[in-house]
Amino acid sequence: MATIKDIARLANVNIATVSRAFNRKEMVAPEAYNRIMKIAKELGYNPNPLAQGLKGKKMKMVGVLVPEIDHSIFAGIIKGIGNTARRKGYSVIVCNTGDDPEEEKRFVEKLTNKIVDGIICSAALPDSPYWEDLSNSGIPLVLAVRQGTKKVDSVAADYIRTCYDATSILLSRGCKSVYFINGPLTVKPYAQRNVGFVKAMREKGFSDAELRAFNLKDSTYSYSLECIESLIAQGKAFDGLVIASDAQTMAALRCLKQHGLRVPEDVKIIDCGGHGIVGMLETAVSVVEVPGEKIGEASMERVIELIESKDKLDPKTILVESELILREST
Amino acid sequence: MATIKDIARLANVNIATVSRAFNRKEMVAPEAYNRIMKIAKELGYNPNPLAQGLKGKKMKMVGVLVPEIDHSIFAGIIKGIGNTARRKGYSVIVCNTGDDPEEEKRFVEKLTNKIVDGIICSAALPDSPYWEDLSNSGIPLVLAVRQGTKKVDSVAADYIRTCYDATSILLSRGCKSVYFINGPLTVKPYAQRNVGFVKAMREKGFSDAELRAFNLKDSTYSYSLECIESLIAQGKAFDGLVIASDAQTMAALRCLKQHGLRVPEDVKIIDCGGHGIVGMLETAVSVVEVPGEKIGEASMERVIELIESKDKLDPKTILVESELILREST
DNA sequence: ATGAAAGCGCTAACAA
DNA sequence: TTGTTAGCGCTTTCAT
Numbered sequence: 001m002a003t004i005k006d007i008a009r010l011a012n013v014n015i016a017t018v019s020r021a022f023n024r025k026e027m028v029a030p031e032a033y034n035r036i037m038k039i040a041k042e043l044g045y046n047p048n049p050l051a052q053g054l055k056g057k058k059m060k061m062v063g064v065l066v067p068e069i070d071h072s073i074f075a076g077i078i079k080g081i082g083n084t085a086r087r088k089g090y091s092v093i094v095c096n097t098g099d100d101p102e103e104e105k106r107f108v109e110k111l112t113n114k115i116v117d118g119i120i121c122s123a124a125l126p127d128s129p130y131w132e133d134l135s136n137s138g139i140p141l142v143l144a145v146r147q148g149t150k151k152v153d154s155v156a157a158d159y160i161r162t163c164y165d166a167t168s169i170l171l172s173r174g175c176k177s178v179y180f181i182n183g184p185l186t187v188k189p190y191a192q193r194n195v196g197f198v199k200a201m202r203e204k205g206f207s208d209a210e211l212r213a214f215n216l217k218d219s220t221y222s223y224s225l226e227c228i229e230s231l232i233a234q235g236k237a238f239d240g241l242v243i244a245s246d247a248q249t250m251a252a253l254r255c256l257k258q259h260g261l262r263v264p265e266d267v268k269i270i271d272c273g274g275h276g277i278v279g280m281l282e283t284a285v286s287v288v289e290v291p292g293e294k295i296g297e298a299s300m301e302r303v304i305e306l307i308e309s310k311d312k313l314d315p316k317t318i319l320v321e322s323e324l325i326l327r328e329s330t
Numbered sequence: 331m332a333t334i335k336d337i338a339r340l341a342n343v344n345i346a347t348v349s350r351a352f353n354r355k356e357m358v359a360p361e362a363y364n365r366i367m368k369i370a371k372e373l374g375y376n377p378n379p380l381a382q383g384l385k386g387k388k389m390k391m392v393g394v395l396v397p398e399i400d401h402s403i404f405a406g407i408i409k410g411i412g413n414t415a416r417r418k419g420y421s422v423i424v425c426n427t428g429d430d431p432e433e434e435k436r437f438v439e440k441l442t443n444k445i446v447d448g449i450i451c452s453a454a455l456p457d458s459p460y461w462e463d464l465s466n467s468g469i470p471l472v473l474a475v476r477q478g479t480k481k482v483d484s485v486a487a488d489y490i491r492t493c494y495d496a497t498s499i500l501l502s503r504g505c506k507s508v509y510f511i512n513g514p515l516t517v518k519p520y521a522q523r524n525v526g527f528v529k530a531m532r533e534k535g536f537s538d539a540e541l542r543a544f545n546l547k548d549s550t551y552s553y554s555l556e557c558i559e560s561l562i563a564q565g566k567a568f569d570g571l572v573i574a575s576d577a578q579t580m581a582a583l584r585c586l587k588q589h590g591l592r593v594p595e596d597v598k599i600i601d602c603g604g605h606g607i608v609g610m611l612e613t614a615v616s617v618v619e620v621p622g623e624k625i626g627e628a629s630m631e632r633v634i635e636l637i638e639s640k641d642k643l644d645p646k647t648i649l650v651e652s653e654l655i656l657r658e659s660t
Numbered sequence: 661a662t663g664a665a666a667g668c669g670c671t672a673a674c675a676a
Numbered sequence: 677t678t679g680t681t682a683g684c685g686c687t688t689t690c691a692t
Contacts, residue, residue, distance in 0.1 A: 001443070003685055014663045019687060029661055046443050050383040051685035054668050059380075061423075070409050075400035082399065082426040086433070091440065093391075094424045096412040103416070110421065113331075113376050221610050250610045257612050280551050280580045282587050282612045333669055344679045349671060359677060381669035384684045663692075668685105675680075 002043035010039045022047065053115070061091045062303055063111040065121040067099040072246060072275040073292045074122060077144055080296020081120060088304055105130060112139060118303035120144055140306035144299040146188050153306065155299045155318045159189045159273060162288045162322045163196030166272035167242050169286070171204050173268055173330055175240030179212045181228065181252060182244040183219035190215065193244050193272055212238070219244065224251040232259050240268045249278050249285055269329040273322075284327035295320050332373035340373075341365045352377060383445070391421045392633055393441040395451040397429040402576060402605040403622045404452060407474055410626020411450060418634055435460060442469060448633035450474050470636035474629040476518050483636065485629045485648045487620045489519045489603060492652045493526030496602035496618045497572050501534050503598055503660055505570030509542040511558065511582060512574040513549035520545065523574050523602055542568070549574065554581040562589050570598045579608050579615055599659040603652075614657035625650050 004018040011018070013032055020028045021036040028036075039045075053059045064081055066074040078094060085092045093116060097104040104123065108130060111119060118140040123131075131152050134141045143154035163180075170178050180197045183190040194213055201211055216227055228251055231238075243249045249271045253263065261267050263283050271278050271287040278285040298318050306313055334348040341348070343362055350358045351366040358366075369375075383389045394411055396404040408424060415422045423446060427434040434453065438460055441449060448470040453461075461482050464471045473484035493510075500508050510527045513520040524543055531541055546557055558581055561568075573579045579601045583593065591597050593613050601608050601617040608615040628648050636643055 005685080015686080016664080016688080017662060019685095020662085023687075027661075032661080046439065048384075048685050049443055049445055050380050050389075051668090052687080053380040054378075054384055054670090054685080055687050056668070057687075068409075069412065070402070070405035072400070075405045078424070079398075079400050079426055082424070086425075091423055092425070093421055094408070094412070095416075095422070096409055109376065113379055115379055247610065250612075253612050254610070254614075277607075280577070280584070282580075282583050284584075335669080345669090346671080346680080347678060349669095350678090353671075357677075362677085378669050381684090382671080384669080384686090385671050386684070387671075661692105664690090666687105666689085668687090670684090671682105673680105673682085676678085 001048075002040075002045040003048070004045075006043060007036060007039050007045060010043075011035045058117045058307065059091075059115060060089055061093060061116045062118040062120060062300070062307075063093045063095065063107070063116040065095050065097050065104055065107060065119065065123065067097055067122060069094065069096045072277060073145065073290065076275055076292020077122065077296035077299070080293035080298075081300045082296070083293070084297045084300040084304070088300075090300070090304065101128065104128065108134065112137065117307045118142075120299045120303055122146055140303050142299050142302045142306070144295055151315045153302055153315045153317070155295050155302060155320060157189070157273070157290045157295065157322055158319050159192035159290075160196040160199070162290065163193035163242065163244075163272040164200045165196075165322075165324060166270045166288045167197050167200035168204075169324075169326075169330060170240040170242060170268055170270055171200065173240075175268055177212075177238045178240035178242060179231070179236070179238040180214060180242045180244075181224065181248050182213060182215045183248075184217055185215045189273065190219075190244060196272070197242060212236075216248075219248055221247040221251050224248040225255060228252050228255045232261075238267065241270070243269065243271050244273055246271065246274045246277050249274065250281070253281065253283065253285070263329050279325065279327060283329055285329040286327045287325050289323045289325055291320055291323065331378070332370075332375040333378070334375075336373060337366060337369050337375060340369045388447045388637065389421075389445060390419055391423060391446045392448040392450060392630070392637075393423045393425065393437070393446040395425050395427050395434055395437060395449065395453065397427055397452060399424065399426045402607060403475065403620065406605055406622020407452065407626035407629070410623035410628075411630045412626070413623070414627045414630040414634070418630075420630070420634065431458065434458065438464065442467065447637045448472075450629045450633055452476055470633050472629050472632045472636070474625055481645045483632055483645045483647070485625050485632060485650060487519070487603070487625065487652055488649050489522035489620075490526040490529070492618045492620065493523035493572065493574070493602040494530045495526075495652075495654055496600045497527050497530035498533075499600055499616070499654075499656070499660055500570040500572060500598055501530065503570075505598055507542075507568045508570035508572060509561070509566070509568040510544060510572045510574075511554065511578050512543060512545045513578075514547050515545050519603065520549070520574060526602070527572060542566075546578075549578055551577040551581050554578040555585060558582050558585045562586075562591075568597065571600075573599065573601050574603055576601065576604045576607055579604065580611070583611065583613060583615070593659050609655065609657060613659055615659040616657045617655050619653045619655055621650055621653065 004015045007018045008015040018036055021033050095107045120142050122144045123146050185191045263269055271285050273290050274287040275292055278287050334345045337348045338345040348366055351363050425437045450472050452474045453476050515521045593599055601615050603620050604617040605622055608617050
């Protein structure tokens, strides 16, 4: 690995001049500059980021925390983050926290040590105690998808709207008995979807007693399958299903098929907050699609903005638009 | 951020003693040790990895290159990598190369600069020129899923076997006309699947002229849909489909349904090289499942082994077993 | 426009 | 056992 020292020697200049050539080329004589650059290229020189970082320079690196990297929404977000990272010359360090707050904390501590300039977090909990510490400590933090109640920068989808729209579609299609299959309310995006569902139903004149929201304790395929199964077994009659996630949508489709219920003739289905895949199923499912990739891109743009800004910016929340895609399930 | 200097001052010892307390505690007096550690804890001290790295210490960081982070196989691999990374105290830097060799090269150059101790790569091309350079340069490289022809460490699924098994299942179920829907042969795992398909067919006495392998130029859902569609439109008669990937499986299912073909009565289907999701579809699909997460774990274990080993280890290829899961599509 | 030199936080060889 | 010191590669003030 060549260093500025090598270049300096070969170019007959001081190491400071070499450093200047890379950082403030206007301060070095053109001839010297060219000589230095030529030699640098020949040697395949690249500045050592460790040394630069030690000297206080930004490392152009941001840490990313996700609960489960293989859930489509997070994979999409990471992809988006990577897109703008590349565009802006940043690197990305990823950690899969497995939704474990302890792990999350350990990771943040590890990263905080100067090695990242900023952090993007899809947190385990609605609010984590270290968020504020972090943004006070000078290293910017932005929350992706999961907003905090505290004053922290965040990029989110408008899940209330998303689910409100989805529910409205079903109602406008003539559904009389719409059930809502949701995830745990402790997770903010699910809680928000619930709000949207309730809002849409009330507006159409349904009383609270008529609301059928099933906020399952987890949103996995297998557990959802079980629950929907038991719903049908109990003879509940529904002609519309608003569903919170892709896995749950697949579970519903499967259940329905096994019980000979046709989509959309017997039951209409819409996914509120899906990510692409449900359009590829045997029966193409309508969806209010949450643009993970866009969320990732926006999050990254925001951290970079925070990192590179001279003065502290006021925290803000960026809302990313969802897209309604109507397919054969409605 | 506290440094060893601060601790040294407060503990009335030299900075070297503090450093020793952290790195070779046996060389420092117990009383001093305790004093130092107590103060370190109070100050929330953490060693600055940049300084350590600059001094030549390993950064405990590995770079990961994937072509598309949101394809299930790669998401799984990254998850596996993260699993063992956490267990061993390593960090992971991820880059989505978008299957662009140029991008890949840039990224490797960037990483090579001392900041990572090793690289795991799911490469764009069957062979990249820098692979050998890299392993010669002293920073270990392991290939995940895509093996090279050159002598490089790699972790791979046995795709030949995988597809051989899948094809054999269909044949043993009495299929007379089995078609193979595959991806581009320029991508090694697809080429290997092709070998497995051909092998199984030949063993059952099919002549080369009877082999129906469709090695599509890309394996996306939409393109595959188009191709399978045209196959059916041309009136090709098949009663079995061996399919190389999840997206293609979904495409096939959809096509078949639209043409009133029933699975498995009219056509039997098996996915050779899927990753979980096809078991959750309306018609649960049999699959020879490639364990992405395990591949990730094994890759990471191998790089760490290479990183931490004193002497150069001989490159080896680790084969990860696939699992056959029979469901209703066969 | 360029050089000399200090120092970022840490480790390790050498001295005491 | 502990302290002194050099130096990793780089940036940046202060001289020249």
